[in-house]
Amino acid sequence: MAGAEFSDAAVPRELLRRRAYNLRWAQQPDDVIPLTAADSDFPVSPAVRERLTQFVADGLFNYGPPEGLPEFRATLAQWYTERRGVPYEPTAVLATDSAAAAMTVVARASLAPGDEVLIPDPVDFLFEHAIRRAGAIPVRVPLAPKTTATDYVAALGARLTSRTRMVWLCNPHNPWGTVPTRRWLQAVARWAVRHRLRLLSDEVWADITYPPHRCTSVAALAPEIAAQTVTIYGFSKNFALAGLRVGAVLCTDPTWREEIVTAADVRSTAAGVSVLSQVAAVAAMQAGEPWLAEFLSHLRKQRDLVLGRLRRWPGVATRPPQGTFVAFPDLSRLDPDAEHLCQHFEHKAKVALVPGSPRWFGPGAAGHVRISFATSREILTEAFDRLDPVVFELASGR
């Protein structure tokens, strides 16, 4: 039984073609394998399905409370306390309709037009997007997998102005797949607090790490850091619930939290999270850990498969992801224009990838390509079997 849930046969390809959007199966030609959006190809845990089925049988879908169901807030607070040593109270939790929504809400609540926010370059496009939607300005700070805390702090300092308000971290980091160490985070967070900057820690990937790496929550570092930090969390990566649209903001400062709740506009009922989605998240946290352990064990094998295959490609540099289920190799030796390269891959190899272009990750992603590996061994192998000849042809100068 162990692992059967992540066998080749477990990926329901035909159903995915009808259900998986966001650059994936349902939005690609039938003959294309999409290793694009970071979204799993596997069905969710039995625990989630069981709990949802029970809730649906009751048949009551009345209004939930604005900030989230009591069981959602309590379970998430406990989850953070137990897994990451952050003693969040249930009142610290605001349910949001995704981690992405959580970021835009925090930006709107915390930033005024013209304010500056220090964000990594590269990083997921939602960082820049959320900040710009609030009228504020993202200031890019170069971050490579090997960037030391000392270097990152120096780079932050070089960009500090009188308009700087926040430092946003992606932890674990998408697209690098790095999991910052406690010391690294501590140096950065202490610097931020010393300069009276608030922190946002996007921990949507927190549960997807490979030993010995482990996600340290920024809010777990010290009480004075926690007081200046909001944590962003979600259920799309760990429990494959992207389509249910459920995430959360965790914030201990009551004044800041109130500003976030107001910005979210939940009290008016103009925003909120489906009660079914919250029930799914609660089930995942309460009874989904065995499934998550299997998922992680499968992902580690997938990661090794990706690394093994990438190593065969001439001139390709990559580092093993410490977390996330994406690899982000530098393919600039094949083609310096990653957008062009990805079009070529899709056309010739029938494999869709996400190019490391400014619109997705920032200028620091140039020449890279993101490969999501949350699929079956069979599909990933097939994708590389298709990519190999195209890569070799490119490498040989055609």
Add this chain to the structure above:
Amino acid sequence: MAGAEFSDAAVPRELLRRRAYNLRWAQQPDDVIPLTAADSDFPVSPAVRERLTQFVADGLFNYGPPEGLPEFRATLAQWYTERRGVPYEPTAVLATDSAAAAMTVVARASLAPGDEVLIPDPVDFLFEHAIRRAGAIPVRVPLAPKTTATDYVAALGARLTSRTRMVWLCNPHNPWGTVPTRRWLQAVARWAVRHRLRLLSDEVWADITYPPHRCTSVAALAPEIAAQTVTIYGFSKNFALAGLRVGAVLCTDPTWREEIVTAADVRSTAAGVSVLSQVAAVAAMQAGEPWLAEFLSHLRKQRDLVLGRLRRWPGVATRPPQGTFVAFPDLSRLDPDAEHLCQHFEHKAKVALVPGSPRWFGPGAAGHVRISFATSREILTEAFDRLDPVVFELASGR
């Protein structure tokens, strides 16, 4: 079998105490009957439960498409075409996470700070709320159940300024329960179009009407009116899906729709609607009509019960609702301060109602109280049995 779904026994009181928020069972003391938020006490249709159960069994909750699932958009377009004669195309539909969210999105997309919007007084608080969140100004136009189109148009004209941009209608009207006639709507809509004002028609109550009254969609009046109109729709009132957070904006003008989609921020994945919630709405539209017919038949009896009971109260004026499942009697003879009166009812009769105060409906609601009757005959009877002695004591001068 017919009607069993709306029998006294069909209301799961114990479960409602754990599940129904927004001023209702879960947020009231155990001994209080809440006829507050317009939300049904009955479980949803079997069709919705069956379809959700099937979808959950598949176990795939991948990202949906930004503007809504193709089947959601197609089914809603067809639903509007067949039920209300508005030939919407699927592309006209944007799924939103409630009708309330739809209103705030349209306001954000269509209004600049300082713009003025003509709205009825009284009307649901979300009208004012959505407009103010966009930085615009709601301008109240008195509307009583008997206000003629000529009088309403004159009142609109008296408030027209160079900053006026839109006219918002609540159709059917909450809290009056009136269903404007085609001629009434035509006069108002033609006036708006003549003055180059856009229209918003909140039709979240469209399916809850009592014969001979029937909701006429504003967009069904004429092509030149449809071109200037957005329709707001939802599934909370007709199909009891408030907690699933699913509604829609329907808009035929491609430029305006694009502005609405941009304001909604769905393409970034920062907003969207749970795929399960969309599946529930599709099931309701495709297979929920028999249930809806039974619900309406039950509600008509409930409405008559409310009217019969209110008529016993001395000095109380009320009119039969033509639509919606709320009554809105004038109780100013009992107490001119509706907030105070509702506190008194809750304290003495253990029945919670919504006061007709400015924060809920606007100044035009003064002296009125809103009573939601989407519950069982037994509970409604019990509520009036509790209210009667308190009312009679008040009427007799204590």
